[in-house]
Amino acid sequence: MSMSKKDFIALADVIREFNRSGRRPFSEGELSALADWCQATNPRFNRPRWFGYIRGICGPGGGERKAVVKARECPMVRLSTT
Numbered sequence: 517m518s519m520s521k522k523d524f525i526a527l528a529d530v531i532r533e534f535n536r537s538g539r540r541p542f543s544e545g546e547l548s549a550l551a552d553w554c555q556a557t558n559p560r561f562n563r564p565r566w567f568g569y570i571r572g573i574c575g576p577g578g579g580e581r582k583a584v585v586k587a588r589e590c591p592m593v594r595l596s597t598t
Contacts (some may be wrong), residue, residue, distance in 0.1 A: 518558040525576045527554070535570075565577050 527550070529592075534540035542550075547570065553559045565578040 519554065519561075520558070523568070524554055524558075524561060524566055528566055528576070529568050532572070 531547070531550075533543055547567065551561075551563050551566060554566065555563060562578065565574065568574040568578070569576050
């Protein structure tokens, strides 16, 4: 069974909350591994949008966050490859 957009948003919400909790935040490698798994469960998974939402750059649907960035900038989130 593939995951839906709602599932990806729920997972990102948990990660965002965890990262704000004061504990060691998820590393880029850990997030990348989770994103790989999400992509494997649903080929329509939008990796840049998901990372953008976790980082607070865009909203859960990829749209603009209030006074943070323009919506068109969110899908262009650059991910480190290291």
